[in-house]
Amino acid sequence: MQEDVAYRSGFIAVVGRPNVGKSTLMNALIGARIAITSSRPETTRKAIRGVMTGEHYQVVLVDTPGIHRPRTLLGQRLNDVVDDSLAEVDAVAFLLPADQPIGPGDRRILERLREQFGIQSRDDQARSNQTHDSSAWKIPVIAVLTKIDQVSRTQMVEKLIELDQLAQFTQIVPVSALEQDNLEEVRDVFVAAMPEGPQMYPDDMLSEETPEDTIAELIRGAFLEELHDELPHSLAVVVDEIMDPELDDDGNPVAGPAGKARVMVSIYVERDSQKPIIIGKKAEHLVHVKKRLRTAVNRIVGAKAYLDLHVKVAKEWQSNPKSLERLGF
Numbered sequence: 001m002q003e004d005v006a007y008r009s010g011f012i013a014v015v016g017r018p019n020v021g022k023s024t025l026m027n028a029l030i031g032a033r034i035a036i037t038s039s040r041p042e043t044t045r046k047a048i049r050g051v052m053t054g055e056h057y058q059v060v061l062v063d064t065p066g067i068h069r070p071r072t073l074l075g076q077r078l079n080d081v082v083d084d085s086l087a088e089v090d091a092v093a094f095l096l097p098a099d100q101p102i103g104p105g106d107r108r109i110l111e112r113l114r115e116q117f118g119i120q121s122r123d124d125q126a127r128s129n130q131t132h133d134s135s136a137w138k139i140p141v142i143a144v145l146t147k148i149d150q151v152s153r154t155q156m157v158e159k160l161i162e163l164d165q166l167a168q169f170t171q172i173v174p175v176s177a178l179e180q181d182n183l184e185e186v187r188d189v190f191v192a193a194m195p196e197g198p199q200m201y202p203d204d205m206l207s208e209e210t211p212e213d214t215i216a217e218l219i220r221g222a223f224l225e226e227l228h229d230e231l232p233h234s235l236a237v238v239v240d241e242i243m244d245p246e247l248d249d250d251g252n253p254v255a256g257p258a259g260k261a262r263v264m265v266s267i268y269v270e271r272d273s274q275k276p277i278i279i280g281k282k283a284e285h286l287v288h289v290k291k292r293l294r295t296a297v298n299r300i301v302g303a304k305a306y307l308d309l310h311v312k313v314a315k316e317w318q319s320n321p322k323s324l325e326r327l328g329f
């Protein structure tokens, strides 16, 4: 006889220092390419959300930009995004890589989590109904040991013990998102950490982002990959408009370029001298990025689409509140 299983739903923040594998894990869990991944740290700028929906659960994953010290105004905004994304979550997944020692970056995030979710006083403890292990936190804080394919079984076990001593995590779960190892377990742990609650989004919803934002993130990620280290981080991408394809009398797209949706994109750099770096010899970078994203963009737009990329200079946009606002920060 099957018991009635309670429906669980809520938000989980995925935090961790740059490059620990946040985007890769989210994508593996959701099974679609939403957050951008890159071998270059700090490519994730926004609280991108992905939605995992199952028969008895809906878990909204909140991706956070690499938590880092603010340097520019943009840095400050990024930290605000992190704070906002932490404010209303039901649980936190704190990712730590198996193939690297626990470092200052990890400890800083842990401190940050303790400030916001740690139970300091006995009063706090009395208020929270929990008395054993998980009493160190107001909400479940799950440690996820990532990239376990990079270490031996013994090293992994040692690392798990180390994590156990680092803090009173609600759960510790190892995973390799790349090799799809132990993903189900991660999903189950995330679901178990959610409170009982109703379904919030439609079944087929994978992301809360608008198509414009999703495409902008993809383009930015593609440029970062394409340009390797030639490019400073000061690159912003805005999708200004997605223009529908022209249709004939029967409602079919007309032949030729007008029959494609046109995605108007502005790529902002800080200085004139950076424009040729972005564009490349014979516009090779633009060509590569367009080619690479063709399928993804077609799918997001829902029609054959043409990427219209314009590289523009937004002088010192990182420190100018007006331009930051216009760029959606």
Ligand SMILES: Nc1nc2c(ncn2[C@@H]2O[C@H](COP(=O)(O)OP(=O)(O)OP(=O)(O)O)[C@@H](O)[C@H]2O)c(=O)[nH]1
Residues within 6 Å of the ligand: 016, 017, 018, 019, 020, 021, 022, 023, 024, 025, 036, 037, 038, 039, 040, 041, 042, 043, 044, 065, 066, 146, 147, 148, 149, 150, 175, 176, 177, 178, 179
């Ligand atoms: N071997 C291995 N590599 C992984 C795994 N997960 C992620 N990576 C790699 O680690 C790098 C960083 O992964 P991301 O998912 O972009 O990391 P992130 O934490 O989102 O990075 P930021 O956006 O910089 O915060 C990429 O090169 C991934 O391919 C894994 O399970 N095993």
